[in-house]
Amino acid sequence: MAKYAFRDEQRKEIIYSNEAVKEDRNTAFYCPNADCNAQLYICAIDGSKAAYFRATKPQHPHIPNCLYGTRSIEFDENQFDESRFDYDKAMESLFGLTDTAIASNKSGEHSIGEPQKHPPRTIRQMYSMCKSLPVKSKYGNKEIGEMLLDDRSEYRYPKGCFGNRIIEATVKKRFYDSEKKQIYLTAPVTSKKYSFVLDFSDNDTYKFIRNEIFNNSDKIIIVGGKWKPTDKYNYFISSVNGRKQVAIIKCFGSLT
Ligand SMILES: [Zn+2]
Structure with a gap:
């Protein structure tokens, strides 16, 4: 699509x-x-x-x-409110740092008539929105390439990936370390130029995501993180506070 x-x-x-x-x-x-x-x-x-x-x-x-031949990145812009989309706020809500998602849910309960449209807010919604538009175009006044690191936007990241970014990644050969509670990915998918460390503080979240990735190690994994450089060249790290920050993209519902 x-x-x-x-x-x-x-x-x-x-x-x-x-x-x-x-x-x-x-x-x-x-x-x-x-x-x-x-x-x-x-x-x-x-x-x-x-x-x-x-x-x-x-x-x-x-x-x-x-x-683009599957339904996995379907995004119907008519179902979302672009005017209220604030990328950094949406990302912080993924990290669990704000409660915008809960707040806007509550305000929706009191509205009468048609359900209120909300801006894209889950990692899947933001990823699908980014994939459905060219990297140089904008959504909510933010350039797609500034939100998502993928094969198309790699040219924008010559020195690495810093700050609030969604990465389209695949697993590294040795993809986890249970002692450190870390998972290791690489992005963009084709060049594998950068390595990413997902740093967990909660053991249950770590185990859940590690098992999900283990069972889908050939799939695309998307992560919303606040990326910082590490001591290792071309390695970037972000804490992962909850499951909302990670999703697995399965190519289902082929359209061809
Ligand atoms: Zn295609």
Whole structure:
């Protein structure tokens, strides 16, 4: 499910799904994933503003594990309130440092009529939002590449990954140390340029996440952290206070 695609194979000219609906339905576009040679066509559900790109021709499908060929990064912007999105606040809420999520839930209880839209706030919602938009575009006045470190935004991180960032990672060979209560990941997925240390204080949280990752060690793991450099070159560390900071992305619901 892609909300944007490229007109050219060199992936220079971005086209958004809402622009493409005005064009010929038989025009083929290129997948946002530069490694994927799928040809995409615009699809729109009648009477809905939600248009998206799909690989509808069986001879030009997404490659296996292309996230844009699955429902795992589906993001329907109509269900969220972009105007109230504050990235740093949302991240701090993931760390358990603020109670914005609880506060906004409570205020929702008193509203009458339609349920209030809220900004993206879980790690999955923020990740899907970031993946559904090009890295140079903005959501809630914040550039996508500034929120998420992935293959596409790597060029923005020449010296490392610092501060509040979501990382799209995979496991390192030796991926945990139970004595230190740490988990080791690497990102971005293709270059594996940087190493990341997830530092747990709570043993139950550590064990739960370690087991989840152990059972999904071939999958993409996303982590919202407040990253700091370590003594080791290209290693960055963040504390993980709760399960909300980590999610595993499974390529389910293939659309091709
Ligand atoms: Zn693809």
